[in-house]
Amino acid sequence: MVFNCELKRVVDDSYDIEIGRNLYDSLINDLKSGLCGKASRFAVVTDSNVEGLYALPLMEKLAVAGLKADMITVPAGEKSKTREMKAFVEDKMLALGCRRDCAVIAVGGGVVTDLAGFVAGTFGRGVPFVNYATTLLSAADASVGGKTAVDTPLATNLIGMFNQPKKVYIDIDTWKTLPEREIASGLAETVKHGCLGDRELFEYLEKNIEKVFYCDGEVCEYISNHNCEVKYNVVMQDERESGLREILNLGHTVGRAAETLSDYRLTHGEAVSIGLIAQARLGLEKGFITAEEVSRIEALLKRAKLPVSIPDYMDKGALADKLYTDKKVRNGRLRFVFEDGIGKMKCFGGNNYGLEVEKSEIAAVLEEM
Numbered sequence: 001m002v003f004n005c006e007l008k009r010v011v012d013d014s015y016d017i018e019i020g021r022n023l024y025d026s027l028i029n030d031l032k033s034g035l036c037g038k039a040s041r042f043a044v045v046t047d048s049n050v051e052g053l054y055a056l057p058l059m060e061k062l063a064v065a066g067l068k069a070d071m072i073t074v075p076a077g078e079k080s081k082t083r084e085m086k087a088f089v090e091d092k093m094l095a096l097g098c099r100r101d102c103a104v105i106a107v108g109g110g111v112v113t114d115l116a117g118f119v120a121g122t123f124g125r126g127v128p129f130v131n132y133a134t135t136l137l138s139a140a141d142a143s144v145g146g147k148t149a150v151d152t153p154l155a156t157n158l159i160g161m162f163n164q165p166k167k168v169y170i171d172i173d174t175w176k177t178l179p180e181r182e183i184a185s186g187l188a189e190t191v192k193h194g195c196l197g198d199r200e201l202f203e204y205l206e207k208n209i210e211k212v213f214y215c216d217g218e219v220c221e222y223i224s225n226h227n228c229e230v231k232y233n234v235v236m237q238d239e240r241e242s243g244l245r246e247i248l249n250l251g252h253t254v255g256r257a258a259e260t261l262s263d264y265r266l267t268h269g270e271a272v273s274i275g276l277i278a279q280a281r282l283g284l285e286k287g288f289i290t291a292e293e294v295s296r297i298e299a300l301l302k303r304a305k306l307p308v309s310i311p312d313y314m315d316k317g318a319l320a321d322k323l324y325t326d327k328k329v330r331n332g333r334l335r336f337v338f339e340d341g342i343g344k345m346k347c348f349g350g351n352n353y354g355l356e357v358e359k360s361e362i363a364a365v366l367e368e369m
């Protein structure tokens with residue numbers, strides 16, 4: 001006997017991204033208006049740096065608004081994005097009495113939003129969550145798009161799920177307390193967006209990139225809007241990365257490998273910067289981009305205070321080997337996405353944006369870096 005269990009789903013996971021300053025009141029109004037459905041209590045997940053700066057003030061406002069909330073803090077840094085830390089957050093939530101009646105509020109950078117979004121996706125088989133992004137990197141990339149994950153010793157982001165938040169709040173005011181190195185890290189993803197889909201953004205950065213370091217209001221708003229537009233135009237067409245979404249991986253093939261191999265001495269953006277250079281130089285070898293365009297990308301990343309060469313402590317052979325942990329690898333073969341000049345990506349027919357590359361080709365590029 002065979003039973004066919006027909007379970008077709010039509011899902012509307014649409015959500016808003018609000019970009020502005022000091023968005024706590026907006027968040028609280030949304031929660032009171034039912035943004036998270038029937039959730040009657042909230043788990044505010046944050047890290048040890050963001051706790052005092054932004055999570056505690058939010059906790060006070062939630063209390064004043066009569067919303068029941070508990071705060072769970074993980075140590076700051078990439079090393080908190082693990083399966084063990086996910087279990088720690090889940091156990092805390094259980095001990096606090098959270099069940100399916102709760103929702104998660106992630107307050108922090110990409111580490112917190114990736115971790116908390118993944119927790120929300122599996123806690124009680126899924127509870128709603130919102131992201132309150134406090135880094136340029138999470139505003140530019142991590143908090144939007146619905147990818148949530150933790151790292152493993154083998155590579156970053158290998159265990160996770162697509163899980164869309166109910167809303168994303170991008171509070172530009174929070175960037176004022178970011179260390180310079182973290183601003184630079186976020187600029188790597190911003191330069192990436194310019195390279196892959198927004199020539200105007202790239203040229204704007206060429207004129208204004210230094211202003212981001214002192215949080216010029218107009219510039220920060222411009223880059224936030226453009227980052228979201230680029231990312232969303234791609235994610236709306238290919239949420240599950242079956243083709244087009246792979247272009248958002250620009251710089252990440254080498255970048256993710258370098259990030260893991262550095263044991264997180266490199267920030268995510270620093271690793272992506274190295275990856276963007278490797279990818280552009282490989283594209284130059286293949287005739288997809290000109291030497292002048294590669295120089296412009298390198299110059300912009302340098303002005304963003306990002307590394308453009310492989311650190312001395314990193315073994316280039318080991319880096320080439322590590323590339324095989326990339327999720328774009330198919331049938332054991334490396335695949336890269338490529339810029340078609342600056343501001344657009346190469347399509348290799350149909351919905352295919354990845355091109356197979358020999359290990360020797362990328363190894364030669366890495367050797368020169």
Ligand SMILES: NC(=O)c1ccc[n+]([C@@H]2O[C@H](COP(=O)([O-])OP(=O)(O)OC[C@H]3O[C@@H](n4cnc5c(N)ncnc54)[C@H](O)[C@@H]3O)[C@@H](O)[C@H]2O)c1
Pocket residue numbers: 047048049050053076077078081108109110111112114134135136137138141142143144145146147148156157174175176177178179182185268269
């Ligand atoms: N899900 C996605 O689509 C996606 C995309 C890109 C990156 N990511 C992930 O994002 C992570 C990197 O994000 P990140 O750079 O935001 O990392 P992060 O969350 O570790 O934040 C960087 C540092 O800044 C601190 N910080 C955060 N906000 C602050 C503020 N306003 N003032 C002062 N300090 C502050 C944090 O405590 C941390 O020390 C990586 O794990 C990466 O894999 C995910």
